[in-house]
Amino acid sequence: MEVKFPKKYQKKINSAYVNPGIVLLLENFTKEVLFEFEVTIIIHSDPLKVPDNLYKLIKICNSFSIFTIKNIEETHYLEEQKVKISSSQGENVVEINYETLQKEESIVLYELIKNASPLVGSMLTDILLNSSKIANVFMVSKIILEKGYDPETSIDEMIYITMTGITGGFAGGFNRAILFVEDSSDFKVQRAIGPENEIEAQETYERFETLEKNIQSYLSQYKVGMSYFSNLEEKIKNIFIKKESLLSEDLFKYAIELNRSIKLPVSQVEEKIINLLDLKGEVAISPIEIENHKLAFYLCDNRYNGKPITDDQLEILDYYAKESGMMWQNKIFQSILKKDAQVDALTEIGNRRSYENYISNIKYLKNQEIALVMVDLDNFKDVNDSYGHEEGDELLKGFAQLCVNNLRNEDSIFRYGGDEFVIILEGVKKEEVYSILERINRKLKQEMNVTFSAGVAYGNSHDINSLFKIADQNLYKAKAEGKNKIFVS
Numbered sequence: 194m195e196v197k198f199p200k201k202y203q204k205k206i207n208s209a210y211v212n213p214g215i216v217l218l219l220e221n222f223t224k225e226v227l228f229e230f231e232v233t234i235i236i237h238s239d240p241l242k243v244p245d246n247l248y249k250l251i252k253i254c255n256s257f258s259i260f261t262i263k264n265i266e267e268t269h270y271l272e273e274q275k276v277k278i279s280s281s282q283g284e285n286v287v288e289i290n291y292e293t294l295q296k297e298e299s300i301v302l303y304e305l306i307k308n309a310s311p312l313v314g315s316m317l318t319d320i321l322l323n324s325s326k327i328a329n330v331f332m333v334s335k336i337i338l339e340k341g342y343d344p345e346t347s348i349d350e351m352i353y354i355t356m357t358g359i360t361g362g363f364a365g366g367f368n369r370a371i372l373f374v375e376d377s378s379d380f381k382v383q384r385a386i387g388p389e390n391e392i393e394a395q396e397t398y399e400r401f402e403t404l405e406k407n408i409q410s411y412l413s414q415y416k417v418g419m420s421y422f423s424n425l426e427e428k429i430k431n432i433f434i435k436k437e438s439l440l441s442e443d444l445f446k447y448a449i450e451l452n453r454s455i456k457l458p459v460s461q462v463e464e465k466i467i468n469l470l471d472l473k474g475e476v477a478i479s480p481i482e483i484e485n486h487k488l489a490f491y492l493c494d495n496r497y498n499g500k501p502i503t504d505d506q507l508e509i510l511d512y513y514a515k516e517s518g519m520m521w522q523n524k525i526f527q528s529i530l531k532k533d534a535q536v537d538a539l540t541e542i543g544n545r546r547s548y549e550n551y552i553s554n555i556k557y558l559k560n561q562e563i564a565l566v567m568v569d570l571d572n573f574k575d576v577n578d579s580y581g582h583e584e585g586d587e588l589l590k591g592f593a594q595l596c597v598n599n600l601r602n603e604d605s606i607f608r609y610g611g612d613e614f615v616i617i618l619e620g621v622k623k624e625e626v627y628s629i630l631e632r633i634n635r636k637l638k639q640e641m642n643v644t645f646s647a648g649v650a651y652g653n654s655h656d657i658n659s660l661f662k663i664a665d666q667n668l669y670k671a672k673a674e675g676k677n678k679i680f681v682s
């Protein structure tokens with residue numbers, strides 16, 4: 194029967210903070226251990242004179258059913274405080290004395306493991322090693338996610354980074370990883386990382402004179418436009434699996450339905466694929482959905498070291514595969530935004546949404562003097578009415594191209610709507626603005642026999658919303674004065 198603590202200690206017990214790492218360690222230990230522990234606690238009669246670690250140990254005993262507090266003794270002497278733990282199997286008693294209780298909790302944990310029975314000590318050490326491995330996997334994952342979600346990282350580079358994590362000894366540790374992507378009625382090899390054969394595998398492993406510590410050193414190995422990630426990929430690039438054949442396999446369907454990685458013996462894989470991919474033992478498969486229900490999957494194995502696929506490997510594969518699926522969809526979404534939402538289809542310059550994105554960024558990223566210019570083509574409606582919309586479209590395209598050719602790289606132009614454009618000149622002097630616009634207007638008259646009116650607002654980029662309103666008002670004034678005018682303020 195468990196003994197309850199006197200109320201005078203309860204507040205201190207409740208407020209004791211136990212390191213989450215120790216909580217995780219004990220949660221895993223509780224799942225594995227088949228026996229219980231009896232605990233005796235000798236505690237000072239004054240709650241204020243009790244070491245924090247003793248309160249932490251009491252809280253742990255209250256939180257995990259494998260520990261039962263059988264006896265509580267109060268003492269008036271600091272040095273007599275201690276904890277005694279014995280297993281229900283009658284093995285040796287572990288005693289944590291007052292001196293140890295005053296030290297860091299890591300020292301207390303060390304003493305527990307050191308003085309425990311060989312069985313308990315090895316179980317706790319094994320859990321600690323696995324926890325460290327998981328922590329390292331998450332550190333690698335952080336690097337993969339940061340790089341993968343970087344707008345400048347392509348889908349191809351994101352896949353390379355993910356597959357490096359799946360195969361690297363610092364994380365997944367698979368010998369090979371092959372990415373298949375749905376293509377019409379087939380699943381085709383898209384990318385592959387790993388040795389091509391036994392000889393290359395042996396040569397690769399012999400080159401590792403030091404430990405593979407992290408993924409950073411591998412990131413620079415990706416090159417834009419890489420034809421192949423590996424010799425393995427070059428060898429198997431044209432291999433495909435019939436979609437109908439694969440989707441008829443119960444285990445694969447099960448993996449898709451549960452969105453879960455699975456491992457299976459190669460005997461359950463089509464013989465043709467076994468031979469083409471040189472499969473042996475078992476393989477792991479992790480399906481991902483990438484776009485509009487389009488499927489892809491990673492096929493991984495330990496082909497060259499011959500080791501069974503561990504549950505840890507399967508969990509890591511599942512985690513990285515899911516992350517790559519989300520990053521993949523994110524990249525597609527970014528691509529759509531850049532292509533369809535930020536570029537005007539007719540003039541091939543930024544559109545209104547692109548302008549809105551621009552001003553939302555410039556307010557926070559830059560602090561400089563700018564000129565915001567609102568431009569309206571003179572008599573554009575007459576061109577459409579007299580010569581048709583095709584001629585009007587050519588005029589819009591011609592004006593946009595003329596501006597692009599006569600503005601600096603740091604300047605920006607957007608089609609705001611119809612025949613209205615917004616030009617932003619960064620880091621210019623106010624007295625330069627009129628001559629820049631006048632030069633463009635003169636060339637427009639020479640090349641296309643039309644002119645424009647413009648309203649300009651000059652000021653700090655942080656005030657860009659106010660500048661837009663002023664420029665719009667100035668454009669109205671310019672048009673009211675007879676068109677072909679530039680009004681600056």
